[in-house]
Amino acid sequence: MLKPLVTRFLQHITNQNNWSRAYLVAFAGKVVQFDFTLIKANLAILEDGSLSLAGEAAEPDAFIHIPPSLALRLLTKDEAAKMQIQIDGDAHLATELSKTLRQMRWDIEEDLSHLVGDITASKLGETTQKMLHETKKQTVNIAEMLTEYWQEEKPMLAKKRHIEQFNHDVDSLKSDIARFEKRLQKLTQQTSNSIES
Incomplete structure (x- = not known):
């Protein structure tokens, strides 16, 4: 149905x-x-x-x-x-x-005009648009309030700056590990060279 x-x-x-x-x-x-x-x-x-x-x-x-x-x-x-x-x-x-x-x-007005005529459809369209705008505004306010609640009071969502900081920390850790691996490789090579001598 x-x-x-x-x-x-x-x-x-x-x-x-x-x-x-x-x-x-x-x-x-x-x-x-x-x-x-x-x-x-x-x-x-x-x-x-x-x-x-x-x-x-x-x-x-x-x-x-x-x-x-x-x-x-x-x-x-x-x-x-x-x-x-x-x-x-x-x-x-x-x-x-x-x-x-x-x-x-x-286009709600176009559809309504077939049922109630152009003038009434125009008035209903204006009223509907105002109601939709107000509903959307209230929905956005509720969504923002819930988002803030889930970020501050009951952390379920991460804040943008926390995600950016996490990404930065991961990148730093990655480069630190790469440098450590190179040093370890160099040290291993030096150790094996001194053992052979």
Whole structure:
């Protein structure tokens, strides 16, 4: 019941954003799985470049893994979080599809105008946009609050500066080990030369 509705919605959105078909038609027949840990969804790209919800049995060509903690950071527009999205399989396909989906917009007013007329649709569209903007703002505030809580009170997420410091320490340790190995090799060589003499 839900799958046909989601598929019709995806195809409708693709029709409203007709420009997207040119990008997606090259990947016709491919399936991408969006893995949010708790929920997995397979999207299939159809021959005409539109989208459909693929069945669970469909074999994905690419996987996009977004853990819940990362999803919160993405909501807060954390650019560093985008770099942590894990992609397996056909990376080019996954990247193009996710980029295209981010740029698609649902023209609610156009759909409402067929039901209630242009003027009413315009007013409803404005009200809906205000509600969506406020909801998005509240969601971002909650996501930022949870992120801060998980970083400060119950450390589950690392802060950017801590990750950078850790990476710096690992790099330093790596170069220290390389220098130590060279010294050890030199010392071993000197020791074996003095034993032979």
